[in-house]
Amino acid sequence: MGPRDADPTLATLIEYGHGAEAFQETHFTSLTDGEDYQPRHPLLWLNLHGLANIDLLKVVGRRFGLHPLVLEDILNTEQRPKVEVFNGYVFICLRLVSVNEQGEICSEHVSIVLGRNYVLTFQEQPSGTFNQIREGLKSSQSQLRRFGSDYLVYTLLDKLVDRYFLVLEALSERCEDLDDAISSGPNPAQLQEIQALRRTMQYVKRGLWPLREVMNTLQRDEADFFRDETQLYLRDVYDHVVQMIESGEALRDLVNSLQDNYMSLQSNRMNIEMRRLTVLTTIFMPLTLIAGIYGMNFEVMPELHWRWGYFAVLGGMAVIGLSLTLYFRAKRWF
Amino acid sequence: MGPRDADPTLATLIEYGHGAEAFQETHFTSLTDGEDYQPRHPLLWLNLHGLANIDLLKVVGRRFGLHPLVLEDILNTEQRPKVEVFNGYVFICLRLVSVNEQGEICSEHVSIVLGRNYVLTFQEQPSGTFNQIREGLKSSQSQLRRFGSDYLVYTLLDKLVDRYFLVLEALSERCEDLDDAISSGPNPAQLQEIQALRRTMQYVKRGLWPLREVMNTLQRDEADFFRDETQLYLRDVYDHVVQMIESGEALRDLVNSLQDNYMSLQSNRMNIEMRRLTVLTTIFMPLTLIAGIYGMNFEVMPELHWRWGYFAVLGGMAVIGLSLTLYFRAKRWF
Amino acid sequence: MGPRDADPTLATLIEYGHGAEAFQETHFTSLTDGEDYQPRHPLLWLNLHGLANIDLLKVVGRRFGLHPLVLEDILNTEQRPKVEVFNGYVFICLRLVSVNEQGEICSEHVSIVLGRNYVLTFQEQPSGTFNQIREGLKSSQSQLRRFGSDYLVYTLLDKLVDRYFLVLEALSERCEDLDDAISSGPNPAQLQEIQALRRTMQYVKRGLWPLREVMNTLQRDEADFFRDETQLYLRDVYDHVVQMIESGEALRDLVNSLQDNYMSLQSNRMNIEMRRLTVLTTIFMPLTLIAGIYGMNFEVMPELHWRWGYFAVLGGMAVIGLSLTLYFRAKRWF
């Protein structure tokens, strides 16, 4: 509960309208700058990086009339994805997932507030996720400029949701690598890896599953924040979410079957080991018995006095040993 | 995202009406041909093979007023089956599955657009799947000619859905072969096969499960694209989909029970191996002990001086060995 | 798709009304007979055995105005149980299950068409399932005569559904026999039997589960084919179906626990085997070592020259062997 890191908060305000020149980007570094600022274009997008500057959040909250519970949810980096409709604005909570350079999956809390003609976005860290969208807004030809704030929110959601495709792909690859590794020889480190995969799946699931509900609520859109035109695009995002949830479920089944596979291969190996021991015992026991017999000290043991007795016995042993070996080889027992 | 292979796109336009002569088939090879073309019969069916020619798609999209998101979904070969109702047309996404010569299951992305008096179909490759329907249209007596575009779409859906019957049958057969193989002797290659079956099942599932929802949406048909007459036929396709989903679930249970069976048989074998080792040890250990005893060097060991001592001991050993062997045989221990 | 066997099709027409004499049974052997036939009583029941005579089916279809899809479903012996309401009649598909003399469960496709004053039944084979109902109709006092065609359909459904009780009972018995057999000693043949039971359960499930939906649809009865009076009876059949589905689920849990049980008992046996081997080794290894020690050829080994050395060692061996044996017996290790 509360910001996880303390980057200096930096607010970026983008004002835009339908006209070719109707675009302006302002960077705020002090609270007082922002409080007095009067925008000149009809549509606003205010982006805040870092959540440590609680005073700034409060100023923004007051200016846009946000409910205290909204501010609380913006600050709660463990908040589950959700949509809440307030009087005059919609509040959307999401998780932005990404695969870092070490191949680990990490996630970040992102909040979006959509008002009648403004969009507020709150990120934990200054990641460059929205840069592309900002560039798009600069071009006066782009759909982003022609459509309203609701279309901007769609673009943001689409961006965030598409990130899950990459994450699921990375997980799927790890899963297949692990499957190959297990098939070529199970070892306990793989169990740890299966366990780790399971946890990561759960982590992703917590960000992804609630998105279905989020998109559903947005599509129903009882307070009419999205125009019919944009609704078609939301439906598209919803489809992506459903498709990814299905992939996630399939992946989960796969991970479960990995554990089963591990156990089966373990048990297989055990069988092979057992058989090897049986084969060894079967070959050596009769030979040892024979040696033991001719090591007995009976007075009358005619074979002991035969000239070729010793060699005959050695030969016999060799024949028994070899034929047993060949027999087991033929049965492919080792 | 984007076409998987780059066959030269080829558009085929079929125009037809109720009259006996009201049928014409035109093949387009250049974009300009199509743009200027004016159809002479009331009902149209435009079929496009291959998705590489994006310009053509754009021309078609503009001519029939398709939404950009529809064009995107037509090109996205990983798109999940779905129906979307737009203003003036319904857009249907499906997967066409087939079993190739190697017995592998492969699938293809097929899109259908049903307008008030036209049908557009988009396929990844020029497979001959729809040839039979095209032939049917040529006959002025066929139901296809008498009914409208909605009935044509039903025929296409029926064709695509029926393909799943073949695929499920092929899977069911592979499953039973595997079951027999496991019962006659489990080996790790079968585990790989079970895993492969599981993946194929998931692959089929992803194409088949969403069909239930697709057919449901079409049956509700809130925008009234299908006449009551055709609705009865859609209900029939829906039934087939439900039946196939049930078969799929049954198959999945079967695959799961294969793994259980494998494990049980493995453990059974282990038991047999163990018993064999125990039997061997039980037979040879006493004999080796006896040989060891008469190999001791005590001065006073009366048996050693008996005339038939050696033979008696050999005979005793044979008796012990044989009777133990017979005992275990009788208990069917090996 | 299509009839499984080619018995000569035989149509039986029963006409009846409320009056004491209002009953007549006619057997048709040729198509033309039937086409010209004019019934004399208000209520009709036409029963067709065998589905090979497709011409007859077409004649019946034309006469009673059946939709081509209905005829298709009547012929499709793999059709899943369902109800479909058409304009003027209800079409019901069911599976008739039975346990044959070999204790195997087999099933048959039965179709029922209920019109305003007629009932059509279509069976794969001339089984005597409906004979009792036919006899009932002959008696002018029976409820069947007093009530209409809807009550006749209830009686047919009740008959078909009750068959499942017998089948589930037979399965339950097989399941308990198997449980006893496994408990008294697991062997791989039982695994085959578990697998077979599972398949049979799935087979029964496919006929039984959809019945709930069928009965539900009939009870809602939006087209008003059943009178309120008969509705009470349908509710009763619905109850039976629900009860049987619950029994089926319970049976399924039981079959699953059989496999678990098998595995546990296997592993138990393995433990016993292992222990036996350990006991054997523990007893014989020290004795063999002792024999080995006194078989060494050192010049100075005082015990070898003792008068009772040999007997003392033999005695010592016996004491060690016996005491170990008694110790393990006391611990109930073998």
Added chain:
Amino acid sequence: MGPRDADPTLATLIEYGHGAEAFQETHFTSLTDGEDYQPRHPLLWLNLHGLANIDLLKVVGRRFGLHPLVLEDILNTEQRPKVEVFNGYVFICLRLVSVNEQGEICSEHVSIVLGRNYVLTFQEQPSGTFNQIREGLKSSQSQLRRFGSDYLVYTLLDKLVDRYFLVLEALSERCEDLDDAISSGPNPAQLQEIQALRRTMQYVKRGLWPLREVMNTLQRDEADFFRDETQLYLRDVYDHVVQMIESGEALRDLVNSLQDNYMSLQSNRMNIEMRRLTVLTTIFMPLTLIAGIYGMNFEVMPELHWRWGYFAVLGGMAVIGLSLTLYFRAKRWF
């Protein structure tokens, strides 16, 4: 189907009203007595013990206008719990469970019919379950007397439902005893016990689960048999049922985890056994080899002629044996 035992049927009629004296209890022993009987108080409760006297049932059925299907359900001792609303009365089927002296769980079929001013109850056997309620009715101060027949039915339901608490508690205790027994040493008899627990759970489940639906239907009470006042009490019973179903589910999870536990402990023991064998082999094999080496008959074996050779070897053996033993002890391997 049909009564399980043939106790002489005994009908007890309790008539009561709001007044202090308005209470009378009559015992019927012959059919004719009952047929002519005219009650003097406004509210009736007729209780029938034993279901063998079918004639009596028919008389009661005729007198209170019960539907033939209701009589059938009253007689069917395997009937699943349910509610059915008929014209003028509600019919409720339940199972009365109890733990007998042997700790076994047994159940009995109980039917209740609630009319506008009468209650009929049908029990398999004359158990004293309702005695307490009968006593309550005698007191003119009791709520039972002040409220109507609907409150009497609530009291009966509450009584029957509360019985499940005892049964679940008994099962929970058996489950915990078994868990302790397994933890202190798994043996196959426990598997039988787990299996038995599972079956009992299913048995209880069949009586308990449908109660949720029963109470739900009664609460909806579309035919208005229960006054608003009594509805609050029904809601309370519903809560109890939900709570017990949750306990049942928890118990079921527990039983499943018992089997897992059994398997894990089995496998643990196997490991211990295995280790013991390995330790034994590791200790004795080198000693036996040494004895074997000095038992060889080479001419030149200097050690054999050393004075203390024998004792040195014996000492060496003891040192090896002891140090290995101590080593394994230190590693807590046996």
Added chain:
Amino acid sequence: MGPRDADPTLATLIEYGHGAEAFQETHFTSLTDGEDYQPRHPLLWLNLHGLANIDLLKVVGRRFGLHPLVLEDILNTEQRPKVEVFNGYVFICLRLVSVNEQGEICSEHVSIVLGRNYVLTFQEQPSGTFNQIREGLKSSQSQLRRFGSDYLVYTLLDKLVDRYFLVLEALSERCEDLDDAISSGPNPAQLQEIQALRRTMQYVKRGLWPLREVMNTLQRDEADFFRDETQLYLRDVYDHVVQMIESGEALRDLVNSLQDNYMSLQSNRMNIEMRRLTVLTTIFMPLTLIAGIYGMNFEVMPELHWRWGYFAVLGGMAVIGLSLTLYFRAKRWF
């Protein structure tokens, strides 16, 4: 059923209003005090610690017009969480969970009654859970004073629900500790711990799962006990409950995977043990055979007379033993 411990019951009455001075706290020690008491401020909060004084409960019940079933539920310390709307008040049952000093999870039954301008709370024991809220009420600036009784109930619910976060965190930690312990070496005590975790999870689940329904019912708030303002806060509590249920489910999956992991690691160890035995047998068996061969008593055994025979054999043995050891080491078999 009934209070679990018999602390002397102590009632605390807090009266408050919107004014700065409108706050008063009264402690009741005798029944008569309370009966005559007339409050001076518009809003009341009556808190009762301990449930042993049934007379007090009855007095409170009479004074606030509580239904007998409500009093029963307040006393039933095993009552499942629920909401019930009565005429004039809402009754809410909850479980207050906490982690005690021994790390054990324990829970307590808490009941809340919300009337139009009063709140009653009933606790099993005088825990200090609500002290903070009481302090908050003292401050005339706090939201608690500005809003009505409904907001006070929200604050109580929020407090109780937040406790589950701590409990789930404690469980999650125990789960991870156990996972580490199992990975570093499975032993049966861990099985006991897994079992204990499972039971605790079920215990928590029984308190937490029904909360979703409770919050849902409160949010629907058909009887309008909560103002729109407060509804936003209830929605927030609902979100927390959903998030915790998801964490609970994830935890449950984790506990299940612990058991799987245990089994896999056990089986792994078994494999290692088995291999060790095989390696030992493979090394010692040939050496013992060689010693046995040269212990035979044949007259003609040339090697025995070779000068360096004995040393050659010893050397050969050493070479065989060492090379086998090195071979197995290289294969990392022990």
